[in-house]
Amino acid sequence: MVTSLKEEELHKHVLIPYKPNAKYAYTAGQAQSRYLLGLKEGKILGRKCVKCGKIYVPPKMYCDECFRPTDTWVEVMDEGYVMTAVASFISWTREKISEPELVGVIRLLPSSPRDFVYPGIFHKLCVSYEEVKNMSVIGKRVKAVWRPKEERKASINDIQCFKVI
Amino acid sequence: MKVNIHLNKRVAVIGAGMTQFRRRILETPQEIAWEASSKALEEAGLELKDIECVVIGSAPDAFDGVNLKGEYLSHGSGGIRKPSSRVFVGGATGVMAAITGWYHVASGMCNTVLVVAEEKMSPARPHPQSVFRYIWDPILEKPLNPNLIWIFAMEMHRYMATYGIKKEEIALVSVKNKRNAANNPYAQLGGNITVDDVLNSEVLVWPVQLLDISPVSDGGAAMIMASEDVARRYSDTPIWVDGVGWTLDNTEWPARDLAYARYLEFAARMAYKMAGIENPYKELDVIEPYDPFDYKELHHIEGLRIAQRGEAPKLLKEGVFDIDGDIPSSPSGGLLGVGNPIAAAGLMKVISIYWQLKGTAGKMQVKKPVHTGLAQAWGDLMQASTVIIMRN
Numbered sequence: 001m002v003t004s005l006k007e008e009e010l011h012k013h014v015l016i017p018y019k020p021n022a023k024y025a026y027t028a029g030q031a032q033s034r035y036l037l038g039l040k041e042g043k044i045l046g047r048k049c050v051k052c053g054k055i056y057v058p059p060k061m062y063c064d065e066c067f068r069p070t071d072t073w074v075e076v077m078d079e080g081y082v083m084t085a086v087a088s089f090i091s092w093t094r095e096k097i098s099e100p101e102l103v104g105v106i107r108l109l110p111s112s113p114r115d116f117v118y119p120g121i122f123h124k125l126c127v128s129y130e131e132v133k134n135m136s137v138i139g140k141r142v143k144a145v146w147r148p149k150e151e152r153k154a155s156i157n158d159i160q161c162f163k164v165i
Numbered sequence: 166m167k168v169n170i171h172l173n174k175r176v177a178v179i180g181a182g183m184t185q186f187r188r189r190i191l192e193t194p195q196e197i198a199w200e201a202s203s204k205a206l207e208e209a210g211l212e213l214k215d216i217e218c219v220v221i222g223s224a225p226d227a228f229d230g231v232n233l234k235g236e237y238l239s240h241g242s243g244g245i246r247k248p249s250s251r252v253f254v255g256g257a258t259g260v261m262a263a264i265t266g267w268y269h270v271a272s273g274m275c276n277t278v279l280v281v282a283e284e285k286m287s288p289a290r291p292h293p294q295s296v297f298r299y300i301w302d303p304i305l306e307k308p309l310n311p312n313l314i315w316i317f318a319m320e321m322h323r324y325m326a327t328y329g330i331k332k333e334e335i336a337l338v339s340v341k342n343k344r345n346a347a348n349n350p351y352a353q354l355g356g357n358i359t360v361d362d363v364l365n366s367e368v369l370v371w372p373v374q375l376l377d378i379s380p381v382s383d384g385g386a387a388m389i390m391a392s393e394d395v396a397r398r399y400s401d402t403p404i405w406v407d408g409v410g411w412t413l414d415n416t417e418w419p420a421r422d423l424a425y426a427r428y429l430e431f432a433a434r435m436a437y438k439m440a441g442i443e444n445p446y447k448e449l450d451v452i453e454p455y456d457p458f459d460y461k462e463l464h465h466i467e468g469l470r471i472a473q474r475g476e477a478p479k480l481l482k483e484g485v486f487d488i489d490g491d492i493p494s495s496p497s498g499g500l501l502g503v504g505n506p507i508a509a510a511g512l513m514k515v516i517s518i519y520w521q522l523k524g525t526a527g528k529m530q531v532k533k534p535v536h537t538g539l540a541q542a543w544g545d546l547m548q549a550s551t552v553i554i555m556r557n
């Protein structure tokens with residue numbers, strides 16, 4: 001019953017290209033706004049819940065475990081350990097790219113290797129593809145490489161990448 | 166976890182139907198839903214007038230390019246002028262649709278439910294990848310230009326690094342599932358491939374390569390669920406739903422260890438408790454864990470507590486999960502072999518277990534007698550999980 005369209009048939013059919021003229025003005029909210037302003041200052045800010053002790057990075061105004069407001073702003077280090085790292089050879093539209101983009105997740109300090117949840121950040125890594133491929137970068141201690149102060153825009157890109165120290 | 170289980174009715178599955186899973190199907194989503202639904206009604210020996218409620222599962226609207234897919238699909242799903250609802254929890258949707266059908270009946274609200282799941286991923290241009298962009302945090306993540314595969318590559322590499330698992334060991338899942346899919350008449354990508362084929366395929370986002378990942382697909386699946394009295398009237402071989410579980414973990418995936426599927430452990434504990442299962446390794450006869458990527462099947466087998474953390478690859482290599490093994494896993498061929506029209510693929514897993522337990526899985530039928538089976542799906546930011554346990 002089900003019949004599929006072949007590549008050549010696709011060209012014989014009418015395609016309806018549609019590009020919605022939709023733009024979004026997202027709100028960063030209370031916690032993320034402060035976080036972004038912190039990045040402009042070269043600081044990574046989190047929110048702490050004193051009841052359970054959890055530090056939220058990126059910050060949240062409420063603790064989703066205790067379901068109560070978080071209590072204080074804390075500054076965590078711009079250093080931590082690489083939890084995972086990958087190398088992308090495709091763009092977000094799935095086109096091939098020749099130079100891989102290298103990204104990963106960093107467990108920021110203070111935190112312990114035993115923590116299942118921790119202050120964390122998803123960002124670019126300034127490392128080589130080889131180090132990602134052979135996994136040697138995973139577990140390495142890294143530090144944020146900040147953009148020069150005058151170029152910072154209160155954006156996640158105020159950090160250029162994380163570099164092995 | 167505390168779950169109060171006060172059921173009004175015992176729930177059975179009495180019929181199912183599927184379309185083929187293919188890329189760029191000519192039929193519309195409504196026509197696909199209709200085809201799957203009609204086949205399910207036919208297998209159950211029911212007509213649409215016998216159906217009291219309709220549950221529709223479809224993942225985000227953006228894939229098909231049609232807004233409000235629940236309402237849109239209700240035509241082809243027989244849902245007009247009936248209590249119809251749509252559920253969606255990303256990739257976990259297909260099993261969530263079955264769970265929703267289950268609680269419609271278990272609560273006593275409906276005696277018969279038609280559960281329909283449909284997805285058409287291929288209409289998006291230039292590639293459905295670009296539609297996935299909107300699952301990322303718009304402010305903290307999207308500026309880094311991510312594509313969807315990044316997130317799973319990150320999870321896969323974390324899993325490999327934590328337990329010292331090699332790509333060769335993971336590739337065996339793809340080999341097994343595509344081989345199983347060769348026995349599945351609905352499958353898109355069945356066939357014999359080798360570990361080397363996987364390791365030599367195009368690198369997308371290292372460590373994910375082309376043959377580590379399920380294909381873009383269109384397809385539909387449908388299932389009839391009924392209360393015990395109705396089930397006994399229409400079927401000599403009703404298959405009972407004995408346990409369900411579903412949970413969401415938080416969206417803060419960079420702030421939790423991706424090596425272990427905590428979201429799934431919660432859902433599995435709920436389902437095991439309901440089904441009275443204490444030792445899943447001993448008590449489950451056949452499983453369909455969610456496998457949009459090869460490592461996910463192993464990751465999920467551990468989250469289901471069938472294997473210790475980091476031990477699933479060892480059991481795989483020993484043949485435990487082969488079609489003639491102790492616990493055949495993805496005998497349908499899974500998403501890697503059958504295809505991945507998201508919600509339909511999840512319901513396909515439930516239907517595969519139903520056919521296994523009924524003994525009508527044809528060439529897919531596992532060798533040993535089976536009495537207890539499990540299907541599972543997962544979705545969103547390493548976050549949503551749904552589990553269903555059935556017995557014959």
Ligand SMILES: [Zn+2]
Pocket residue numbers: 049050051052053054063064065066067
């Ligand atoms: Zn708290």
